[in-house]
Amino acid sequence: MTKQDVISNEKNVQPIKSIYDIPVKEINGTVSTLEKFKGKKILIVNTASECGYTSQYAQMEEVYQNKKDELVIVAFPSNDFGAQEPDSDEMIAQFCEKNYHVTFPLYAKIEIKRGEQASIV
Numbered sequence: 001m002t003k004q005d006v007i008s009n010e011k012n013v014q015p016i017k018s019i020y021d022i023p024v025k026e027i028n029g030t031v032s033t034l035e036k037f038k039g040k041k042i043l044i045v046n047t048a049s050e051c052g053y054t055s056q057y058a059q060m061e062e063v064y065q066n067k068k069d070e071l072v073i074v075a076f077p078s079n080d081f082g083a084q085e086p087d088s089d090e091m092i093a094q095f096c097e098k099n100y101h102v103t104f105p106l107y108a109k110i111e112i113k114r115g116e117q118a119s120i121v
Contacts, residue, residue, distance in 0.1 A: 019034055019042070020033055020034050020035040020037075020038060021033060021035075022034065024107055024108075025107060025108035026105070026106075026107055026108065027089050027092065027093045027106040027107055027108055028089075028093075029089070029108065034074065037072045037074075040069075040070055040071060040072050041070060041071045041072070042071075042072055042074060043071060043072070043073045043074070044074050044076065045060065045073060045074070045075050045076070046075075046076055046077070046078055046081075046112065047075045047076070047077045047078075047085070048077060048078060048079070048081065048082075048084035048085035049077070049084070049085055049087060049092060049095050049096075050084040050085065050086070051081075051082075051084040051085075057096060057099070057100035057102055058100050060073050060075070060102075060104065061100055061101060061102050061103065061104065064103065064104040065103070068104075072104065072105065073104040073105070074104070074105045074107060075096075075102075075104065075105070075106050075107065076107045076108075076109075076110050077089075077092050077106070077107075077108075077109045077110070078109060078110050078111065078112050079109060079111075080111060080112045081112075085109060088109075089108050089109055092106065092109065093106055
């Protein structure tokens with residue numbers, strides 16, 4: 001699903017009322033929303049496997065494990081900043097599990113652009 005799919009027929013699209021209404025694609029390709037996290041604080045992070053800050057996956061996982069009853073970390077990888085996330089969603093998931101034992105939710109790689117081209121699906 002792309003942003004265009006969501007807005008292609010404006011007559012049938014319901015206005016987004018909250019963050020919980022925004023469609024997001026999970027790293028496995030399933031489209032869902034953040035509704036399942038209602039009642040928790042949500043920390044949304046942009047990640048990249050080849051970034052100088054990639055080791056922060058370990059600290060994020062530690063925070064998630066210690067606070068997961070009240071806080072969820074959701075990671076959205078992107079290749080838009082210095083081409084630091086060139087891999088596929090499958091490879092990103094494998095990298096995060098193998099190297100940092102990430103259990104917090106990972107979402108599909110997104111494009112981050114300005115204005116109307118902004119997208120999270």
